[in-house]
Amino acid sequence: MAASAEKKKETRAGNYFISNYPPFSFWSEDENALVDDTYAQPSKEGVPLGLYHHIPFCRRRCHFCYFRVYTDKSADEIKDYLDCTVKELEVMARKPLIAGRKPQFVYFGGGTPSYLSAKQLVDLTDRMKAILPWDEAQEVAFECEPGTLNAGKLAAIKDIGVTRLSLGIENFDDHILEINGRAHRSKEVGRAYERALAEGFDQINIDLISGMIEETEENWQRNIEKTIELSPDSVTIYQMEIPYNTTIYREMKDNGKLIAPVADWETKRRWVKEAFAALESAGYTISSGYTAVKNPEKTKFVYRDSLWGGADLLGLGVASFSHAAGVHYQNFTEIDDYTKAIEAGQMPTKRSFRTNEEQRMIREFILQMKLGKVESSYFEQKFGVDVLSRWNGELEQLRSEGLLKISDDKIFLERDGLLCVDNILHDFFLPEHRTDQLV
Numbered sequence: 001m002a003a004s005a006e007k008k009k010e011t012r013a014g015n016y017f018i019s020n021y022p023p024f025s026f027w028s029e030d031e032n033a034l035v036d037d038t039y040a041q042p043s044k045e046g047v048p049l050g051l052y053h054h055i056p057f058c059r060r061r062c063h064f065c066y067f068r069v070y071t072d073k074s075a076d077e078i079k080d081y082l083d084c085t086v087k088e089l090e091v092m093a094r095k096p097l098i099a100g101r102k103p104q105f106v107y108f109g110g111g112t113p114s115y116l117s118a119k120q121l122v123d124l125t126d127r128m129k130a131i132l133p134w135d136e137a138q139e140v141a142f143e144c145e146p147g148t149l150n151a152g153k154l155a156a157i158k159d160i161g162v163t164r165l166s167l168g169i170e171n172f173d174d175h176i177l178e179i180n181g182r183a184h185r186s187k188e189v190g191r192a193y194e195r196a197l198a199e200g201f202d203q204i205n206i207d208l209i210s211g212m213i214e215e216t217e218e219n220w221q222r223n224i225e226k227t228i229e230l231s232p233d234s235v236t237i238y239q240m241e242i243p244y245n246t247t248i249y250r251e252m253k254d255n256g257k258l259i260a261p262v263a264d265w266e267t268k269r270r271w272v273k274e275a276f277a278a279l280e281s282a283g284y285t286i287s288s289g290y291t292a293v294k295n296p297e298k299t300k301f302v303y304r305d306s307l308w309g310g311a312d313l314l315g316l317g318v319a320s321f322s323h324a325a326g327v328h329y330q331n332f333t334e335i336d337d338y339t340k341a342i343e344a345g346q347m348p349t350k351r352s353f354r355t356n357e358e359q360r361m362i363r364e365f366i367l368q369m370k371l372g373k374v375e376s377s378y379f380e381q382k383f384g385v386d387v388l389s390r391w392n393g394e395l396e397q398l399r400s401e402g403l404l405k406i407s408d409d410k411i412f413l414e415r416d417g418l419l420c421v422d423n424i425l426h427d428f429f430l431p432e433h434r435t436d437q438l439v
Helices: 033-039 075-093 118-131 151-159 174-179 186-199 217-230 247-254 265-281 302-307 335-343 357-369 376-383 392-400 415-419 421-428
Strands: 049-055 105-110 139-144 164-170 203-210 234-239 291-293 312-316 321-324 327-331 349-354 373-375 404-407 410-413
Touching (some): 033 327, 049 302, 075 335, 105 302, 118 151, 139 302, 151 186, 186 203, 203 217, 203 265, 217 265, 234 265, 265 291, 265 415, 357 373, 357 376, 357 421, 373 376, 392 421
Parallel strands (some): 049 105, 164 203, 203 234
Antiparallel strands (some): 234 291, 312 321, 321 327, 327 349, 373 410
């Protein structure tokens, strides 16, 4: 039976969201020398370049957060870290793979990029632009925590060239925000959103999470109503998971519990399905398993679409991920290890993986499945592979379960398939890369 076979399952600890292929657990330190070799080669014509900058600082660590973040760094330590990221960019921009290229997209993630002051942001981005100009970038995205935003900082964010402002709201209820460890509250959400509108960003995105601790049916419906009332350009909805390096998991482990104190997968998927239906009724279009956009002709996710189409990505900072001409790698995951490597003039590479042509094809296929539509002609032209024949059995099984359909050589995920797409994707992994982390 296909991996997507549905049973009502409680949420258990683990990472279920698929963001790359092969899975990170297969990356190792053994091939790190390949990273240097890869950057010594010129880039292939037509391959877009993206730039990611990791800001690992937060006011407070959310209980469900599994990213590399710090809540205890001094102003001097933050300055030293930002200086190191600029040094990293200076070194990488001179390498043949990057030299002479301009980013198609830039993404500031975290942590909390908006944790930085307006002065820090302007200084950082001025120095970055002097090294690798992004005047031709189609998108500059910037993640924000609502409670860190004031009018002056939002004006600075707009001035540095940000086109997509992403507000990590997650929930509009103060009690749920508090019990899940979020730093902001609902009043800060309202003020931040109004100020962002006044700045006239090309795109304002809000993030929600279905199935947070103590979330109820009534609360979720209020979240949907409030989102539609705000009418952002786009909405991103994630389903709550509990990775092993979270506060919630540590508490589960200490108490000997296997089941996470959040909604089960069936409930979370139903809530997202209800939100998508309500957003569609309000005029939105569903553009992936996680996103709804108000105007698909205007509102794009360049970072997502380019990355899922094989773009190179230069990641700066602690724990950041990069994709360089088919080699995936991650920087050191502790800030001291990262800064020491940069100050010593060394590549801060923690682990890596060199993909072959087949693995690159699979990576693009499974990531594009998250968009809900895959064109077989794309893979025929780029890789010389007929994906409909390659995965005929897997696709037929999913079709028989009502999770997708095939028409005019295109694969279309049904809504139920889209809502459990990260589960479906395991069916397309090579046997040596499959796991039993199914939900």
